[in-house]
Amino acid sequence: MKKFIITLHALIRKDFTIERHTREIFLVMFFFALSILFILNFVLDTDIKARNSGAAGLIWIISVISGQLCLNQIMSLEEENDMLQSLLSAPIPLTAVYLAKTITCFFGMYGMTLILFPLYSVLYNVSLYSANLLWIAALGCWGYASLGVIISTMTIQTRMRDILLPVLFFPVIIPLIVAVVKVTQTVFTGETLNSASTWISQLIIFNIIFTTIGIISFDSLIKD
Amino acid sequence: MQITIPKKYIILDVFAAICILVSFILVMFFTPIEMTMGYVQKIFYFHVAHAWIGMLSFIVAAAASFMYLIRKNSVYDLIAESAVEIGLYFTIIAVISGSIWAKPAWNTWWTWDPRLTTTTIMAFIYAGYQFLRQSLDNPDKKGRILALYCIIGCISVPLTFFSIRGYRSIHPVLIGNTSQGMGMTPPMILMMIISIFSFTVLYLALMQHRFLYAKIKEETEAEKYEMEYEDE
Amino acid sequence: MINTTILQDTFEEPVLAAKNIRKKFGRMQVLKSVDIQIRQGDCIVLIGENGVGKSTLIRILSGTMKPDYSESLIVCGEDLFTSEKSRNKIGLICHQTMLYSDLSALENLQFFSRLYGINHEEEKINTLLDRFGLSLRKNDPIRSYSRGMQQRIAICRALIHEPILLLMDEPFTGLDEKGTKILIEVILEMKSQKKAVLLTTHDPNSMKALATKYIKLEKGLITGDAE
Numbered sequence: 001m002k003k004f005i006i007t008l009h010a011l012i013r014k015d016f017t018i019e020r021h022t023r024e025i026f027l028v029m030f031f032f033a034l035s036i037l038f039i040l041n042f043v044l045d046t047d048i049k050a051r052n053s054g055a056a057g058l059i060w061i062i063s064v065i066s067g068q069l070c071l072n073q074i075m076s077l078e079e080e081n082d083m084l085q086s087l088l089s090a091p092i093p094l095t096a097v098y099l100a101k102t103i104t105c106f107f108g109m110y111g112m113t114l115i116l117f118p119l120y121s122v123l124y125n126v127s128l129y130s131a132n133l134l135w136i137a138a139l140g141c142w143g144y145a146s147l148g149v150i151i152s153t154m155t156i157q158t159r160m161r162d163i164l165l166p167v168l169f170f171p172v173i174i175p176l177i178v179a180v181v182k183v184t185q186t187v188f189t190g191e192t193l194n195s196a197s198t199w200i201s202q203l204i205i206f207n208i209i210f211t212t213i214g215i216i217s218f219d220s221l222i223k224d
Numbered sequence: 225m226q227i228t229i230p231k232k233y234i235i236l237d238v239f240a241a242i243c244i245l246v247s248f249i250l251v252m253f254f255t256p257i258e259m260t261m262g263y264v265q266k267i268f269y270f271h272v273a274h275a276w277i278g279m280l281s282f283i284v285a286a287a288a289s290f291m292y293l294i295r296k297n298s299v300y301d302l303i304a305e306s307a308v309e310i311g312l313y314f315t316i317i318a319v320i321s322g323s324i325w326a327k328p329a330w331n332t333w334w335t336w337d338p339r340l341t342t343t344t345i346m347a348f349i350y351a352g353y354q355f356l357r358q359s360l361d362n363p364d365k366k367g368r369i370l371a372l373y374c375i376i377g378c379i380s381v382p383l384t385f386f387s388i389r390g391y392r393s394i395h396p397v398l399i400g401n402t403s404q405g406m407g408m409t410p411p412m413i414l415m416m417i418i419s420i421f422s423f424t425v426l427y428l429a430l431m432q433h434r435f436l437y438a439k440i441k442e443e444t445e446a447e448k449y450e451m452e453y454e455d456e
Numbered sequence: 457m458i459n460t461t462i463l464q465d466t467f468e469e470p471v472l473a474a475k476n477i478r479k480k481f482g483r484m485q486v487l488k489s490v491d492i493q494i495r496q497g498d499c500i501v502l503i504g505e506n507g508v509g510k511s512t513l514i515r516i517l518s519g520t521m522k523p524d525y526s527e528s529l530i531v532c533g534e535d536l537f538t539s540e541k542s543r544n545k546i547g548l549i550c551h552q553t554m555l556y557s558d559l560s561a562l563e564n565l566q567f568f569s570r571l572y573g574i575n576h577e578e579e580k581i582n583t584l585l586d587r588f589g590l591s592l593r594k595n596d597p598i599r600s601y602s603r604g605m606q607q608r609i610a611i612c613r614a615l616i617h618e619p620i621l622l623l624m625d626e627p628f629t630g631l632d633e634k635g636t637k638i639l640i641e642v643i644l645e646m647k648s649q650k651k652a653v654l655l656t657t658h659d660p661n662s663m664k665a666l667a668t669k670y671i672k673l674e675k676g677l678i679t680g681d682a683e
């Protein structure tokens with residue numbers, strides 16, 4: 001167990017060190033999200049009602065779309081120079097690789113989402129502050145990362161690579177997006193979370209299902 | 225390569241042809257004409273049958289994928305390949321025919337109804353699967369990756385359905401609670417069953433041919449791969 | 457007296473013992489039934505035509521590729537596919553450098569030493585880098601290195617956990633003069649320390665001084681002692 005945590009830590013730290021050197025993943029993703037947020041201005045310009053009611057959906061859609069940049073980058077790191085083979089030859093469980101990738105991607109997504117909420121709030125003059133958002137966003141981002149890493153592991157091994165990720169990923173991530181948007185909306189409208197309990201449980205179930213699939217199946221995805 | 229279609233395949237082919245022909249004639253000339261919608265309502269018999277095949281095929285593909293992961297027998301991969309391709313066409317036809325039916329029935333081409341939306345998302349997943357199959361090279365890994373995607377899709381689709389089931393729906397409920405249904409008369413129900421049966425037979429007939437095709441294709445591809453490998 | 461030492465040698469546990477390995481690609485049976493035994497102090501040179509499956513065999517022996525069937529594949533007394541520990545004993549060098557090109561040499565080696573669970577990593581890394589003449593540029597990203605230097609770090613990477621068995625796929629291709637010299641030194645050292653080396657090469661003649669045995673892979677089978 002201790003060995004597992006050391007491995008996990010080494011793998012995550014390596015991804016963050018690469019990011020510190022290149023700034024190719026999170027920063028690019030963040031600016032992509034920012035530019036969509038600005039483009040929205042031309043749509044939401046005069047429609048104050050849409051700004052309010054659409055906030056949850058819009059913020060999550062921006063996250064979902066920019067998140068795929070992170071997923072693509074994070075996995076193609078391992079494809080370069082045959083790194084997957086290198087990891088396979090090391091005395092580490094492949095589950096650690098999956099979890100490390102999911103955690104790295106989660107941090108990227110989570111950080112971005114936490115910046116997007118107040119930013120949207122400032123730019124569009126909507127009040128969106130709630131402590132509950134912290135864990136709701138965490139659940140949403142973890143689900144996104146856990147399934148996203150599986151799908152991007154599939155797509156980096158294809159000839160089409162990056163192009164294929166959204167085509168394969170978006171149709172299967174829909175239930176998560178629906179649930180997380182619903183819960184976020186409930187928070188925004190100021191209702192109690194009890195009214196969204198089915199959505200929350202769905203969110204949790206989704207997280208459990210896809211993390212489990214990832215843990216079980218990841219080695220069969222990268223082993224030859 | 226000499227391609228021969230086994231004789232026994234013809235039995236099912238002929239049976240499927242008869243079934244489809246009979247149900248077509250029955251739908252055209254012997255079913256009652258619905259009062260409000262008129263002739264267009266008859267699309268409904270085919271629409272439901274197609275949607276059913278689309279769903280059945282999805283389950284067949286997921287089951288075959290699951291078996292492939294356990295048994296590692298390429299036959300299951302070929303079954304999944306066949307089921308996905310046929311399922312994709314049937315699902316697309318179901319969505320389009322539903323849309324044609326919806327215009328006179330609900331006075332709109334499209335509605336964000338759970339069933340309609342889920343079926344369309346299923347078609348997206350089918351399509352994604354096809355893209356994935358086209359662009360994977362390594363024959364051993366290909367099967368595993370595809371099988372896993374198929375299973376993920378199969379888990380995701382019902383989740384999607386349940387997550388949007390709460391939305392207001394105007395789609396008729398066929399099975400179960402019929403109070404808000406379309407009030408089908410007994411001949412209509414009978415016709416529906418005949419139609420679903422005929423299309424299932426057609427599905428089986430198509431599957432056997434698609435499977436044969438997949439098998440032949442796999443063999444030729446393996447030969448091609450061998451040659452490439454020797455060149456390396 | 458002489459007899460007893462020979463007896464001891466033959467009773468020694470082989471570093472790697474593989475029996476009846478089979479691998480298919482599509483329908484092509486690349487490896488039909490491969491048996492290999494590598495003893496301590498061996499330097500086995502694997503030769504064969506291009507595309508005959510040498511790389512595949514190396515990958516299987518390193519545990520990164522699963523064979524379709526294998527009667528046994530034992531590394532230092534442990535099964536390669538069930539025991540993660542056995543991987544600690546194998547060093548692998550392939551065509552690709554297997555290094556993160558955005559990380560520096562030091563960071564790459566630190567990362568791998570953590571994966572292999574090595575203590576006192578700094579010391580070991582610095583000695584290795586010194587030996588391969590890379591200490592001066594250890595903080596630059598690998599991307600900026602020349603091909604020969606990248607190869608040298610790849611060798612460092614394979615040696616960081618002090619493997620007992622070194623598997624190398626065309627190690628001399630693309631290696632500069634300095635690297636070649638050091639690699640030959642490393643192989644000699646491995647031999648003298650009762651460790652083992654298995655390598656493939658295009659040019660079997662250049663290996664005459666080092667090789668203890670030549671084996672040839674042909675039509676999916678190993679034919680021993682080929683020239």
